[in-house]
Each structure stands twice: as structure tokens, then as C-alpha cells.
Amino acid sequence: xxxxxxxxxxxxxxxxxxxxxxxxxxxxxxxxxxxxxxxx
Amino acid sequence: xxxxxxxxxxxxxxxxxxxxxxxxxxxxxxxxxxxxxxxxxxxxxxxxxxxxxxxxxxxxxxxxxxxxxxxxxxxxxxxxxxxxxxxxxxxxxxxxxxxxxxxxxxxxxxxxxxxxxxxxxxxxxxxxxxxxxxxxxxxxxxxxxxxxxxxxxxxxxx
Numbered sequence: 477x478x479x480x481x482x483x484x485x486x487x488x489x490x491x492x493x494x495x496x497x498x499x500x501x502x503x504x505x506x507x508x509x510x511x512x513x514x515x516x
Numbered sequence: 517x518x519x520x521x522x523x524x525x526x527x528x529x530x531x532x533x534x535x536x537x538x539x540x541x542x543x544x545x546x547x548x549x550x551x552x553x554x555x556x557x558x559x560x561x562x563x564x565x566x567x568x569x570x571x572x573x574x575x576x577x578x579x580x581x582x583x584x585x586x587x588x589x590x591x592x593x594x595x596x597x598x599x600x601x602x603x604x605x606x607x608x609x610x611x612x613x614x615x616x617x618x619x620x621x622x623x624x625x626x627x628x629x630x631x632x633x634x635x636x637x638x639x640x641x642x643x644x645x646x647x648x649x650x651x652x653x654x655x656x657x658x659x660x661x662x663x664x665x666x667x668x669x670x671x672x673x674x
Contacts, residue, residue, distance in 0.1 A: 485520070490522065498533065502533055516643050516645055516646050
């Protein structure tokens with residue numbers, strides 16, 4: 477019984493692109509929310 | 517189940533952002549009572565001019581309420597009555613509006629005031645004018661040939 481552990485694939489690039497999209501969503505959400513809060 | 521370390525990171529990031537957004541929106545809705553303009557009051561659109569408060573459109577100072585002024589607005593093709601609204605800085609205003617004919621919009625540019633006015637319904641919105649200036653009021657629901665010239669002005673002065 478030889479259950480070889482599968483080697484982790486390199487997801488560094490994916491992490492950066494997901495992080496970039498996430499940061500963009502977060503920042504634009506807060507910008508829109510600030511606009512809403514700031515106006516009467 | 518094997519999940520990659522980075523996948524765990526972005527799943528955590530994504531889910532916690534969603535939770536954060538919902539908490540902020542929920543807090544402002546349920547704690548601060550921020551909600552869209554109400555349209556739950558009914559009125560006979562044929563007799564708007566005879567029914568209070570729409571028989572007397574304008575800016576009215578009120579006492580003993582949560583707001584200082586009541587702005588009673590009647591929209592019709594293609595103008596607003598009153599054509600101009602003037603309120604002092606820092607006053608809390610309740611907009612009470614309806615339309616006599618077709619669907620109109622009531623948007624005060626540069627503010628969060630944005631209501632749809634439907635025949636037969638009364639739209640209300642309460643806000644505190646905390647910035648001075650002249651704010652253009654415009655119709656943002658296409659109502660006919662004069663739609664583009666259907667404007668009014670909200671003046672907030674010290």
C-alpha cells in the first residue's frame with residue numbers, strides 16, 4: 477500500500493490575483509459606503 | 517479533504533469580507549433605521565390638490581416632531597410644486613411627496629435623497645441637511661417630452 481502524498485501545486489500567482497481582486501472589491505465598497513455616509 | 521494553504525487564506529478573506537459588509541449594512545439598517553423612502557401611504561391621484569397636506573405644498577415649520585420642517589411636494593408634468601425649497605443648515609427635514617399624473621422621480625443631486633413618485637402613493641424621506649449649498653432637484657424617471665426640463669432647487673443656507 478503506497479499512498480504517495482500529492483505534491484502541492486504552486487498557487488502563489490493565484491493568491492496574488494485573488495488578493496488583488498479582493499482588495500479592489502473591499503476598497504471600492506468602502507469608497508461607495510463613505511460616499512453614502514458623508515452625504516445627507 | 518485536502519485544501520491548499522492559500523485557498524484557506526482567500527476563503528477566509530472572502531467570507532470575512534462578506535460578513536463585514538453584511539454587519540455594516542445590517543447595523544445601519546436596524547440600529548440607525550436607514551431604509552429606502554417609504555411608499556406605503558395611498559392617496560387618490562385624481563384629488564391630490566384637495567387632500568391634506570398636498571392642498572398646501574411648500575416648506576412648513578413643525579413643532580413637537582422628530583423633524584423641524586415638512587416639505588410637501590406635488591410633482592406633475594413637468595414641474596415641482598414648490599419650485600424652490602429653502603431650509604436652514606442643520607435642520608431635519610421630512611419630504612412628503614406625490615404625483616398628480618404619471619411616474620416622476622425626485623432626486624436631489626449630490627445627496628442621498630432619491631425617491632420614485634408614483635400616482636396614488638405618498639413617498640416620504642427624512643434627512644438632516646448638514647451641508648450648505650444649492651442642490652439641484654431633478655426628475656430621474658422619464659415622464660414625457662418635458663422630462664429634461666423638470667427641475668427644482670434645494671437651498672440649504674446658514
